[in-house]
Amino acid sequence: MSVKDFIEKDYYAALGVPKNADADAIKKAYRKLAVKFHPDKNKGDTDSEERFKEISEAYNVLGDDARRAEYDEVRSVSASGGYRMPRGGGAPSGGAGFDFNDLFGGAGGGSADFGSTFSDLFGGGGGGRRRGPRRGDDFETRTQIGFRDAVEGVTVALRITTDGRCTVCAGTGARPGTRISTCTTCQGLGQVSRNAGGFAFAEPCPTCHGRGQVVEVPCTNCHGRGTAAQTRTINARIPAGVRDGQRIRLKGKGGPGEAGGPAGDLFVTVNVTAGKIFGRQGKHLTLTLPLRFDEAALGADVRVPTLQGDSVTLRIPAGTTNGRTFRVKGRGVTTTKGDKGDLLVTVEVAVPQRLDGAMKDAVEAYRSASLDIDPRAELFAHEGTP
Numbered sequence: 530m531s532v533k534d535f536i537e538k539d540y541y542a543a544l545g546v547p548k549n550a551d552a553d554a555i556k557k558a559y560r561k562l563a564v565k566f567h568p569d570k571n572k573g574d575t576d577s578e579e580r581f582k583e584i585s586e587a588y589n590v591l592g593d594d595a596r597r598a599e600y601d602e603v604r605s606v607s608a609s610g611g612y613r614m615p616r617g618g619g620a621p622s623g624g625a626g627f628d629f630n631d632l633f634g635g636a637g638g639g640s641a642d643f644g645s646t647f648s649d650l651f652g653g654g655g656g657g658r659r660r661g662p663r664r665g666d667d668f669e670t671r672t673q674i675g676f677r678d679a680v681e682g683v684t685v686a687l688r689i690t691t692d693g694r695c696t697v698c699a700g701t702g703a704r705p706g707t708r709i710s711t712c713t714t715c716q717g718l719g720q721v722s723r724n725a726g727g728f729a730f731a732e733p734c735p736t737c738h739g740r741g742q743v744v745e746v747p748c749t750n751c752h753g754r755g756t757a758a759q760t761r762t763i764n765a766r767i768p769a770g771v772r773d774g775q776r777i778r779l780k781g782k783g784g785p786g787e788a789g790g791p792a793g794d795l796f797v798t799v800n801v802t803a804g805k806i807f808g809r810q811g812k813h814l815t816l817t818l819p820l821r822f823d824e825a826a827l828g829a830d831v832r833v834p835t836l837q838g839d840s841v842t843l844r845i846p847a848g849t850t851n852g853r854t855f856r857v858k859g860r861g862v863t864t865t866k867g868d869k870g871d872l873l874v875t876v877e878v879a880v881p882q883r884l885d886g887a888m889k890d891a892v893e894a895y896r897s898a899s900l901d902i903d904p905r906a907e908l909f910a911h912e913g914t915p
């Protein structure tokens with residue numbers, strides 16, 4: 530699809546919906562027509578085939594909020610005579626994956642996505658020109674949260690600094706009350722054609738840097754760029770179960786949409802502080818549990834803390850070896866998907882650093898009683914070892 534297609538084709542008529550139809554109505558109209566004219570149902574009927582192509586193309590644009598906004602904008606500008614097709618080179622053709630940023634090279638400063646490129650080309654300064662709905666920008670930030678907050682979920686205040694539209698000049702770049710005139714180099718198109726090796730390339734107008742307009746007295750706040758850094762605080766709910774390094778998407782928490790367009794999204798990369806006694810293995814919590822030798826040898830019921838604040842009793846069977854892991858069901862992390870993990874308890878036999886008289890006597894009595902047991906016998910039972 531190209532700008533030329535946008536100007537010449539009436540996609541609303543193709544789907545038989547009014548220009549103010551909402552997304553649902555457009556989807557319904559498309560489905561109905563797509564079923565009716567589907568090639569499988571109309572084998573060999575070229576009229577149906579043409580019609581099917583037409584409605585597919587129309588829905589491809591109108592079914593996507595951002596593309597629909599661009600289409601509306603191009604058509605409203607073209608209807609008011611503000612857009613003239615460049616001579617010779619033709620309109621920039623935008624096939625699938627075509628990058629308008631390459632063409633206009635971030636014209637006008639700020640984030641030059643497809644939408645704002647068109648805004649730069651056609652928007653602003655015209656004085657009351659109607660702008661189509663435009664989706665707000667996506668924001669990207671990171672935050673650090675505590676171990677328990679990551680498990681339970683937490684609301685954090687995020688400070689976001691973005692290059693937003695300058696509030697003093699409303700993005701025009703002109704000092705309020707001063708004149709903005711149409712660029713004479715590009716006649717307001719924002720781009721000029723350059724011929725190279727038989728091909729015509731469109732490139733940003735060097736005079737107005739793609740804006741299509743020339744400002745006489747630049748805005749003092751943004752120095753004529755039309756954009757200025759804006760800091761805002763967004764309260765965001767980090768869901769329970771987030772992993773260290775996880776990037777979460779908070780829908781609608783990005784930049785505000787324009788002219789009824791939806792808000793953008795906020796992407797937050799979350800770093801989680803290591804826990805003091807608990808660790809994380811995905812949805813499972815981990816805990817190292819020190820045991821006395823007698824508890825490991827004879828067995829014992831041991832109290833184990835949980836992250837939830839209470840404690841559970843773990844039965845240690847007689848003869849538990851060092852490093853053995855026990856599972857306490859359901860005491861882990863509830864993930865962002867609602868999965869419940871376990872608490873994995875790994876025992877570590879503690880060797881006392883100091884023995885008082887009675888303890889020493891007892892250990893020595895144990896030694897005398899167990900002289901026949903050689904825990905290293907296996908090491909010497911193999912071939913080749915002395």
Ligand SMILES: [Zn+2]
Nearest residue numbers: 695698748751
């Ligand atoms: Zn300004």
Ligand SMILES: [Zn+2]
Nearest residue numbers: 712715734737
């Ligand atoms: Zn220009």
